Structures are given as C-alpha cells and as structure tokens.
Amino acid sequence: MMNEIALPVFRRKKKFIKKSVSSKNDSLPCQMKITVDQIPLLAKHVIDVLNKWINICIKEEAGVTLHQSCIVRWLSMINLLESVLQTFKTTKRLLLARNKQSLIHDLDVLTIKQLVLVLKPVKHVVTVVQTGNSPSLHLVLLCNLTLKRALSSYESLLDYVNTYCNQNDKPSNKWEHEENENYESEGIKWFRERLLLLIDELFNLDVRHYCATMLHPKYKLLKSCTIEERSQCHQYIRRQLNILHDTNLRHKSHEPSPEPQQKKIKIS
Numbered sequence: 001m002m003n004e005i006a007l008p009v010f011r012r013k014k015k016f017i018k019k020s021v022s023s024k025n026d027s028l029p030c031q032m033k034i035t036v037d038q039i040p041l042l043a044k045h046v047i048d049v050l051n052k053w054i055n056i057c058i059k060e061e062a063g064v065t066l067h068q069s070c071i072v073r074w075l076s077m078i079n080l081l082e083s084v085l086q087t088f089k090t091t092k093r094l095l096l097a098r099n100k101q102s103l104i105h106d107l108d109v110l111t112i113k114q115l116v117l118v119l120k121p122v123k124h125v126v127t128v129v130q131t132g133n134s135p136s137l138h139l140v141l142l143c144n145l146t147l148k149r150a151l152s153s154y155e156s157l158l159d160y161v162n163t164y165c166n167q168n169d170k171p172s173n174k175w176e177h178e179e180n181e182n183y184e185s186e187g188i189k190w191f192r193e194r195l196l197l198l199i200d201e202l203f204n205l206d207v208r209h210y211c212a213t214m215l216h217p218k219y220k221l222l223k224s225c226t227i228e229e230r231s232q233c234h235q236y237i238r239r240q241l242n243i244l245h246d247t248n249l250r251h252k253s254h255e256p257s258p259e260p261q262q263k264k265i266k267i268s
Contacts, residue, residue, distance in 0.1 A: 061090045074126055078119040081112050114188040117157065118195065120165045121150040138212040138219065144203045145224045151196040154184040207236045 059065045067083040069076045084091075088109060125143045129136050150160035184192075210233040213219045222230050 057094050058087050058090050061094075066091070075123055078116060078123050081116045081119070085109070085112055085116065111185065111187070114185060115191070117161060118151070118188060118192050120161050121147055121157070122195075124165050137209065138216045140203065141205060141209045141213045141225075142219065144199060144205060147199055148196065149224075151192055151199075154189070154192070157192065207232060211237055 064083055064086045066087060067076065067079045069080040084107075088107075125146060129139050129143060150157055210222065210225065210229060214222050214230075214233050214237075222233065225233075
C-alpha cells in the first residue's frame with residue numbers, strides 16, 4: 001500500500017525505438033560515420049580555412065583560440081561566442097589576408113555581444129553548482145530563483161552581469177559589454193523571454209528542493225518564496241519527522257530488553 005505522506009517520484013519510461021536494418025544498396029550515409037567526401041562543400045570550405053594555420057595565427061596574435069560548441073558540454077556555446085568576440089578583429093584580419101572575408105560577412109558582432117550577455121547568468125550559475133564536491137541539492141531552488149530574477153528584464157540582466165560576471169574582466173576585454181548596452185534588440189528580447197519561460201519547464205522542482213534549501217543555515221528563511229510555499233515546506237518536514245519518530249519506536253519495541261547486570265559481591 002502506497003504511503004500517502006511520502007512524496008511520489010515518477011520515473012520516465014524509456015522508449016525503445018526499433019531500428020530498421022538498412023540494405024547494402026541504401027544510398028543514405030550513416031550519420032555517425034561519414035567520410036571526407038560526404039561533408040558538404042561549404043562545411044569543407046570552413047575546415048580548409050581553419051586547417052591552414054588560422055587558429056594558430058589567432059593564438060599567436062590574440063592569445064586565445066576559437067572554441068568549438070558541443071551539445072554534451074553545457075558551457076561550450078557561450079565559450080564559443082566569447083572566443084569569437086575576443087578574436088574577432090584578429091580573425092577578420094587573417095581572413096582578409098587570405099581572401100576568405102566571405103566567411104565573416106554575415107557575422108553581426110552586436111548580436112553576439114547581446115547573446116553572450118543573456119547566457120552569462122546561466123554560465124555563472126552552472127559554474128557555482130559544479131564547484132566542489134559538497135552536496136548541491138539546496139542550490140537547485142536558488143539557481144531557479146536567481147535565473148528568473150536575472151532574466152526578468154534587460155535592466156536586471158545588466159545589473160546581474162555587472163555584479164557577478166564582470167568582476168574579473170581585464171580592462172582590455174571590457175569593450176565587449178560596454179558598447180550598446182543601453183538598448184536591447186527585439187531578437188535578443190525574444191530569446192531572453194523564451195529562456196525565462198523554459199526555466200519552469202527545465203527545472204522540475206518539488207517540495208524536497210524547498211526543504212533542502214530551508215534546512216541550509218544560510219537560506220533557512222526562504223525569503224524569495226511565497227508564504228504558501230514556506231507553509232507546505234514546514235508541513236512536509238513535520239510529517240517526515242513524525243514518520244522517522246514512529247519508525248524508531250517500532251524498532252525499539254521489537255528489540256529485546258537488556259538483562260540487568262549482576263552486582264559484584266564486595267569481599268571485605
């Protein structure tokens with residue numbers, strides 16, 4: 001019989017997809033393994049440019065290389081955009097010297113700057129969660145509230161980035177976020193508001209996350225939570241304490257009582 005007090009945990013069922021066996025005459029290439037000849041011409045053109053010592057020359061002049069984005073690495077996208085900004089002038093000069101300026105014509109620096117600005121709170125939060133080996137369950141609720149507050153408006157975003165993300169920036173790198181911060185483009189506004197909506201879908205919070213935060217000495221007041229959320233958190237903790245107390249009583253009742261120790265006879 002299911003305990004009504006305990007919090008149910010729902011596990012997602014794995015969907016098994018039946019793979020069809022392709023015949024030898026199948027003309028579609030495998031997506032996992034492809035040859036150089038199967039790479040599209042434009043993609044091959046980019047690889048050829050990078051292979052001709054472009055990245056090495058960028059590192060010699062700017063001290064930073066162009067990074068790659070990988071779907072399994074959480075911060076690779078913002079690292080890629082930041083590397084493009086840091087090496088933009090050097091990359092543009094090297095491409096012009098090799099008559100490859102067409103690769104950078106469609107690159108909008110202002111858009112990249114504001115994309116980096118939107119992603120900086122996410123990078124800061126992920127870095128805080130990944131630091132150290134201590135338990136981080138109490139940080140889930142804090143990260144959720146922090147991102148919501150930072151992305152609620154463009155002014156809040158600028159204030160958060162200037163307070164927590166730009167403290168260690170070198171003076172030579174401050175041009176990235178000083179220019180054109182007085183306005184937010186419509187395209188970037190859509191991404192910021194979209195990311196704000198996705199936070200509730202990506203964070204599957206339940207009462208255990210609230211309790212973990214409340215049981216931490218620094219965040220026990222849950223100031224950013226509503227009165228109802230605090231009340232539900234207190235009630236859940238009381239129920240769990242009662243369950244633990246009743247369990248301990250049952251275990252003690254089944255334990256045999258210890259035999260009284262025999263008194264030692266004193267011999268005078």
